[in-house]
Amino acid sequence: MYLPSAIGLDSGVVFNPAVVFVNGIFYMFYRAQSVWHGTSVIMLAVSYDGAHFVKLNLTVLSPTLKEEMKGGCEDPRVVEVNSTYYMTYTAYDSKTAKLALARSKDLIHWEKLGIAFPEWD
Numbered sequence: 733m734y735l736p737s738a739i740g741l742d743s744g745v746v747f748n749p750a751v752v753f754v755n756g757i758f759y760m761f762y763r764a765q766s767v768w769h770g771t772s773v774i775m776l777a778v779s780y781d782g783a784h785f786v787k788l789n790l791t792v793l794s795p796t797l798k799e800e801m802k803g804g805c806e807d808p809r810v811v812e813v814n815s816t817y818y819m820t821y822t823a824y825d826s827k828t829a830k831l832a833l834a835r836s837k838d839l840i841h842w843e844k845l846g847i848a849f850p851e852w853d
Contacts, residue, residue: 745764745767746765747765747806748762748763748808749762749763749808750762750809750810750819751782752810752817752839757778757780758778758780758782758785759777759839760776760777760779760785761775761776761810761819762774762775762776762808763804763806763807763808764791765804770803771795771802771803771804772795772803772804772805773804773805774791774792774794774819774821775790775792776788776790776839776840790840793805793821793834793842793844796844797823797832797844797846799823799824799825799828799830799847800823800824800825800832802826803824803825803826803827803829805821805822805823805824806821806822806824808820809821816836816837817835817836817837817839818833818834819833819842820833820848821833821834823847830847830848830849831848831849832844832847832848833845833846833847833848
């Protein structure tokens with residue numbers, strides 16, 4: 733899933749990027765936090781040289797799970813396994829941080845798989 737970013741969404745702060753290099757393109761996933769309400773989403777920027785990135789203005793992960801409400805999606809890490817990309821990220825509800833997982837075939841459209849260890853409350 734991806735959504736156009738809200739106006740000014742990452743004008744607050746940006747944290748903790750993860751970068752993968754695929755077919756000559758660097759894909760940088762980063763946590764963007766709203767200046768108005770503090771909710772975090774994971775956005776995407778790309779580069780051909782690894783130094784100069786262009787924001788795609790796409791939110792690739794936004795809060796949809798109950799564990800993400802009031803805090804958001806944070807701290808992405810991406811790995812490729814058998815032609816599928818997996819992203820671990822922090823689902824944060826403003827009190828508790830939990831490890832969550834998503835997957836993608838194209839690094840643009842992501843499917844959330846949920847909390848990695850739901851039994852760990």
